[in-house]
Amino acid sequence: MRRFTLTTLRNFGMGKKRIEEGIQEEAEYLLKQFHGTKGQPFDPRHLITYATFNVICSIIFGKRYGYDNKMFQTFIALLVENSEIFASIWGKLFNAFSALMEWVPGPHQRMIPNYAKCREFVLEEAQEHRATLDPNSPRDFIDCFFIRMDQEKHGEASEFTMENMVACCIDLFTAGTETTSATLQYGLLILQKYPEIEEKVQEEIDHVVGRSRMPSMADRGQMPYTDAVVHEIQRFIAFASMIVPRATVKDTLFRGYIIPKGTMILPVLISALHDDKEFPNPKEFDPGHFLNEDGTFRKSDYFMPFSAGKRICTGEGLARMELFLFFTSILQNFKLKPITDPKDIDATPLPKPTGRFPRPYKFCVIPR
Template sequence: MYRKGRMPPGPTPLPIVGNVLQLKGKRWDEEFSKISEKYGPVFTFYFGTEPVVVLHGYEAIKEALVDHGNDFSARAKIPLVDKVRQGKGMAFSNGKTWKQMQRFSLSTLRNFGMGKKSIEERIQEEAQYLLEQLHDTKGQPFDPHYLMTYATSNVISSILFGKRYGYDDKRFQALIALSEDNVKIFTSIWGQLFNAFPALMEWVPGPHQQVIPNNAKCREFVLEEAKEHRATLDPSSPRDFIDCFFIRMDQEKHEEASEFTMENMVSCCVDLFGGGTESTSSTLKYGLLILQKYPEIEEKVQEEIDRVVGRSRMPSMADRGQMPYTDAVIHEIQRSLSIASVSIPHAMVKDTLFRGYVIPKGTKVFPVLISVLHDDKEFPNPKEFDPGHFLNEDGTFRKSDYFMPFSAGRRNCTGQGLARMELFLFFTSILQNFKLKPITDPKDIDVTLLVKPTSRFPRPYKFCVIPR
C-alpha cells in the first residue's frame, strides 16, 4: 500500500516498482534535480512500494538536518547494511546504541588528538613514509591509488589499533581490499537493487552476495587485534581506541543492558576504518589529478607553501591560517568531487510536520548533498574548478555555509576533523617536496568522474612526481 496523507508531492509511482525505473542507468542526483524543478525542493519518490522523502537544495537540507536535526537524526534501514551490521556499531545504528557509540567514538578520537597535536604528529609521521615511497618511484609513472589509500588507512589504524602497517603488509593490504570491495558493492546498481527489493535479491546471484564473507574477514582482522590488546591491556595507560573500549567494557561489565560489547567494538572499528580511508584517499587522488590539469594552480600553491612553510620543516596545521589559497584549493577539490552526491539515508525519529507536510516516523530521507555543493548562486559556474569559490576579493579565505561534503547536523561525518587535517597535511607535504608531472598534455587530462548512483570517484590514472 502506498501511504498518502500529507506526504510531499512527487512523481506518480507504478505498482510494485514505484519510481525506480526513472533511475535506470542514470545519476540519481541529476534525476532528483529534474524532479525538484517540477515538485519543489521536498518531494516523495518511491523505491518499490517504499516512499522516500528527497531534500534538494541548501534551504531544505539545512532546515531539515540542522534546524530540525533531532527529528531527522535516525539512520534509515538499509537492507544490505543491515545484513552485516544488524544495528551494531556507530554509522548505521539508532537509538541508545547510536548515541553511546557516537559519543564514545567522538570523545576517544578527541582524546587521541583529533584536532590536537598528537594526531597531527601521527599524520606528519605517515606523510614522511608516503614521501619516501614517492621518492622511490624515481620519476617513473605510477598509479597513486595504493599509496594514498595506505597512507590514509594508516592514520586511522594508528588511532584504532595503536600502530601503523608497512605498505607491503599482506594482512593490511587484504583488509583494505575487502573494505574497498564492499564500498564498490554498496554503491553499485547491485547494492541499490538489493536495498529496493531485498526479499527478491536474496535469491539472485551477483556481487551483493559477497558482502557477508567480506565483512566476516574484516571482523576477523579486528578480533585478532582485540585479542592481542586484551592480553596486554594496561587500564592506566590506554594506547588506542580498542584499549579505551575494553576499559569501558570492564567498567560496565555488571550492567545488563550495556552497549559496550565486543559486537559494538568490532562494528565501530570497521565503520571508522572504512570511513577513515575511502573518502580521504579518493579526495587526495582527485586533487593530484586536478592539479596536473591546472599547473598554474599547482604553482600558486607551491609559492604559498614556500613563502609560509619553506623547505626546512614539515607543514603543520598552524600554517593553514596563513595559507588561504591552499585552503581554498583543498575546499574546491572537495566541492568539485562531491564524493557523496546523495547522503547516506536518514530516517524520521517521529511523525514530523515539515514545510506543511506530515512525514511519518521511520520514513527514509535522502539529502542530495551535491545540490548544495554545486549550487550556482553560491558557486558561480559550479562545474568549473575554481579556487576563487572560496576566496574573498582581497585573497583571504571565504567560508561558505554551503560547504557540506561531510553532510550536516547530528549525523554528519564523525571523522571530519581528522579528514580535514589529513587533506591539508598530505597535500602540502607532497607539493612541498614534489612537482607533479602528467604523462599527457595537461589539456588532454580527463578529470571526469566515475559516477555511481549516489557516489562519485576519480578515474584510475598514472603520473610522475619530480623532486623539487
C-alpha cells in the same frame, strides 16, 4: 556507539596536535614511496589508500603497518571489494532479498566471507590488546572500548560487546579511508589539469613553510590560497553528493512545508556545493570561490561536504587535517607531471553509487 566513538576520537586528539603529528609521520612514509618512483609514471591509488588507512590504524590499533605488509594489504582489499559489491546491483538485491539471493550465484556471495576475514583481523588485534590492557592508560580506541565493556559487564542491555567493537572498527576504516583517499587522488588529478594553480600553491608553501620542515596546521591560517584550493577540491568533486537516509523524529516545519514525523529524508549535498548563486560557475574548478577580493580566505555556509547538523560526519576534523597536511606535504616536495596534455585530462567523476571517484590515472612526480 556514535557518542562513545566521537568522545574517544576527541580524547585521542582528533583535530589536535597528537593526531597531527601522526599524520605528518605518515606523510613522510608516503613521500618516501613517491621518491621511490624515480620520476616514472605510477598509479597513486594504492599508496594514498595505505597512507589514509594507516592514520585510522594509529587511532584504532595504536600502530601503523608497512605498505608491503600482506595482511594489511588483504584487509584493505577486502573492505574495498565489499564496499564496491554492496553499492552494485548485486549488493542492493542481496540487501533487499537476502533469503532469496543466498541461493543465487554472483559476486554478492563474497560479502559475508569477506566480512568474516575482516572480523578475524580486528579480533586478532583486539586479543593482543586485551592481554596487555592497562585500564589506567588506554593506548587507542580498542583499549577504550574494552575499558567500557568491563565497566558495563553486569549490565544486561549494554551495547558494548565484541560484535559492536568489530562493527565500529570496520565502520571507521570504511568511512575514514575511502572518502579521504579518493579526495586526495582526485585533487592531485585536478592540479595536473591546472598547473598554474599548482604553481601558486607551491609558491605559497615555499613562502610560508619553506623546504626544511613539514607543513603543520598552524600554517593554514597564513596560506589562504592553499586553503581555498583544498576547499574547492572538496566542493568541486562533491564526493558524497547524496548521503545516507535520515528520518524526522517529529513533525517539522521547513520553508513553509510540514514534513510529518517518520518521513525519510535524503539530503542532497551537491545542491549546496554546486549552488550557482553562492558559487558562480559551480561546475568550473575555481579556488576564487573561497577567496575574498583582498586574497583572504572566504568561509561559506554552503560548504558542507561532511553533511551538517547533529549527524555530521564523525571524522570531519580528522579528514580536514589529513587533506591539508597530505596535499601540502606532496606539493612541497614534488612537481606533478601528467603523462598527457593537461587540457586532455578528464576530471569528470566515475559514475559510482558510493561516491564521485576520479577516473584511474598515472602520473609522474618530480622532486623540487
